[in-house]
Amino acid sequence: MVGTSVITLDDLSIAQIRELLDKAQYIDTHRKEVAHTCDGRVLATLFYEPSTRTRLSFETAMLRLGGKVIGFAGAQLASVTKGESIADTLKTVSNYVDVVAIRHPKEGAALVAADAASVPVINAGDGGHMHPTQTLADLATLRSRFGRVNHLTIGLCGDLTFGRTVHSLIETLCRFGDVRFVLISPKELRTPQYVLNRINATPSCSYVEVSDLSEVIGDLDALYMTRVQKERFFNEDDYLRLRDTYILDEAKLALAKPDMAVLHPLPRVNEIAKEVDDDPRAAYFEQVRNGMLMRMALESSVLGDELPGFAEHENKEVMA
């Protein structure tokens, strides 16, 4: 993984994703030991559009590994306002730093950046296209809750047409195999055919499409919520009729398994009632922590900086 840019999770093998999950778990329990892993390293966060949450996560990850951070947030601050291309910006920044995290509103921008840069580039979101570290956070949360990311029934609820996090999660879980997907959405916001094709092409995975969350919530091991936006509906009556169907509250949660995990890529608006936050099944803030841990694992891995004690810890695990 050393020197590798991560633009989509297809850039990583399943073995490499498993190793990142192992590293994130190790980091969480060995914070002091890993605090100087990236001493002397510099991360650039090039955020051409605002995203407080993701930027802070990338930056905190590097700071917690002992490295330093430079960057900009918002294209108005950047030389892009003077007309500089992404490629030229990356060729310049590559001279300053050891690793780059980039967010850009244009789809494919991170790949342009990786082509131009001489250091590893991590995609922190390129428009509605890819956001691989969000999927890594989702996987880490499933694993922290269940000890595995497959042999699960996973419900995905809400906007399944435009939700890039949902598509990426489904596609990655298909690579692990042995997952039953329950796709819960209004008919206007169903999962695109190319994503369904991916499930169909995976013999150990299957799916059902339904429109009522309450009907199926009792079958789920995990429920991945997304926001249903009013502007996605063609007809306001349909929106008003269906709006509440996709709001998770304690009444619906009462129908769920006692150990079901509720995930959400955040930020939420009203699709998860605040009362759910106190339920032990709410895993979405845990997902934020896992996102940072996975970014720590990823940043140190692409830099080739070994986590002190990790190799010995893994060997011990294998021996045991």
Add this chain to the structure above:
Amino acid sequence: MEVTSIHDGIIIDHVPAGTALKVLEYLRINPSATKLALIMNTDSRRYGTKDIIKVEDADTAIDLDVLGLVARSATVDVIRGGRIVDKKTPTLPERVVNVITCVNPRCVTTTEPGIDQVFYLDRADGDVYRCRYCDEEAEF
């Protein structure tokens, strides 16, 4: 419908019905400066209907990759002295550069200067071409 046979040139047969002009455009054959015959929407036993392009005195080295991209069912007969001397079928290229442009307005290729338009063949999804940057399916 009959069109006089050609003596030296090429016949591009089994072109999807109605697309002959587009195929000429992609092959960079200028119909206003080339001796050619177009037969459009004629009967085809295999496909129901098809177009045929006959080009007299043509350079036989047409780009089969480009032909595969826009008319994958097409066949090419090379004619010399009024006889077919060679038959060619296009193959689907794995990658095409600067032949088609991405139609996705959100794609980085719409704003980044000096960038090649690169498409790859997505065999997992029915042999469609997708933009290397945004994965949008190509439109012809």
